[in-house]
Amino acid sequence: MVDANQTFIIVGAGLAGAKAAETLRAEGFTGRVILIGDERDHPYERPPLSKGYLLGKEERDSVFVHKPAWYAQADIELHLGQPAVHLDREAKTVRLGDGTLLHYDKLLLATGSEPRRLDIPGTGLAGVHHLRRLAHADLLRKALTSLGRDNGHLLIAGAGWIGLEVAAAARGYGAEVTVVEPLATPLHAVLGPEVGRLFTDLHTEHGVRFHFGARLTEIVGQDGMVMAARTDDGEEHPAHAVLAAIGAAPRTALAETSGLALVDREHGGGIAVDASLRTSDPEVFAVGDVAAAHHPALGTRLRVEHWANALNGGPAAARAMLGQEVSYERVPYFFSDQYDVGLEYSGYAPAGGYDQVLVRGDVGKREFIAFWLSDGRVLAGMNVNVWDVVEPIQALIRSKAPVDRDRLADPSVPLESLVAAEGA
Incomplete structure (x- = not known):
């Protein structure tokens, strides 16, 4: 039962944390919402850091999730530039780097990941x-x-x-x-x-x-x-x-020192959560890069380090914190832009998990869709300079039904018709 006297703390002021805070207010939560981030910048989106902003095509202000004034307007308490250094689950407290002690009723860990470091001589050089x-x-x-x-x-x-x-x-x-x-x-x-x-x-x-x-x-x-x-x-x-x-490593230190269940690194690492993004502690949730979630539709546990997972997972975690029934089963999705090539990838096809890569379209012109198949079933699809096809690709993945490979490879056959045929 959620009431106005409760305090929800979100550790991690990235996209997932900011969208969770936004959703709590949108869903009518009137209690205290505290958003903690160890960076001094307001919550921002990361894709531009290697795309438009890095290229000089986007201004710095364009990367932020909300305008700075929004947080005060939404009554979100921001602690920026302050890392959370200790989690006491028994006392339900989070301690910040400056010694501030905050009590929570529900906690969301959205601590993200950090770049893996080169363990070689010379990494301390400028450049x-x-x-x-x-x-x-x-x-x-x-x-x-x-x-x-x-x-x-x-x-x-x-x-x-x-x-x-x-x-x-x-x-x-x-x-x-x-x-x-x-x-x-x-x-x-x-x-x-x-x-x-x-x-x-x-x-x-x-x-x-x-x-x-x-x-x-x-x-x-x-x-x-x-x-x-x-x-x-x-x-x-x-x-x-x-x-x-x-690569990147999930930031699990708070979870580890507080005794939350983790996933072994060889299986992707991260904080173990169920389909509602709840950890082994019923009052603590985790989302985004740090969360290794059981995926009901794919039947496996996944840790996904991509923008869409933060964008959609933050709101799902917020609703779960509010006691709503949540089963987070979005098909993994990401996009990339390189030179004149734009692509979108949907699904999950780990090495050794597929038996065929089928291509539909013109690889030479870099206008095609690649499908990863196992026993004739679509595990993943990547559209390269072919647009407005993510929805039918994801529908084929969710269906788990064998497809007609000849028709799947034929650009003249609408993907929507394959979805309809397999679902019939």
Whole structure:
């Protein structure tokens, strides 16, 4: 039972936390809402940090979820620049870095993730970057501007989504780019080699150099500045800046020290939550990058590090905190923009979990949809420069029904008709 005297605390002032706070008010909650963030910036969206804002096409103010005045208008108490350092579930308190002790009736952990660090010599040199926060993007944007002006070299460790998007941005500024990746193709673990090779071709055409099958072993500097980077196969690459884009780790410290159930790292890590985003403590919820949620439709536990999960998960968690019946089963979704290629990916097709990649459309023109199948069932789909198809792709995934592969591969057959046929 929720009443006006209750206090709901949200730890994590990102998109998920801000949308949860917004939803609490929209659903009529009149109690105290406290939003805690360890950054001094108001809650913002992260996709522009590697896309429009990094490219200089979007202004800094455009990334914020709400205008700063909105929080006071909605009676949301903001604690910015203050990390939550301790959670006492028995006393139902959260302690901040400045010693402030806050009591909660319900708690939402939306602490997100943090970039994994390179564990090699030279990471303390000026010019070594990560990209997760707005402050990171500010620094990287200045660096790319300088590299482009001076014909400088950016070396990127990791050919995942962040690495590739930053590579595209850097080439847009005119910087020279080398990407070092231990696997055989970009996005190898996410898309598999079949589709990963397409990104090799795309970036190579735009002047990016790839060095596959290698890892960084040392960043070499002079006078405190990055000058080169060495790999474990004996190569040395010129570099005036280095971006570590080797993945992200869920920020689970509060959950771990307070005894909440976690998921092993080999299974994705994160805080274990059920379909209502509730943790092992019935008064504590978790959402966004940090939450490993049981997905009723997919029949597995997933931790999803993408914008749509924060956008939709925050409101779902807020409703669950209010005692509403919630089963969060959105099909995972993300998007990416690289050069003149825009794409959207829906679903979940882990390595070894599919037996076929089927392509519909023209790969050469980069106007196609790739489908990942298992026993004829669609697990995931990625539309590349083909638009307004996410809804039928996700419907095919949710149906779990075998599809006619010939018709699925035929661009003249509307996807909607396949959904209707399989659902009949």
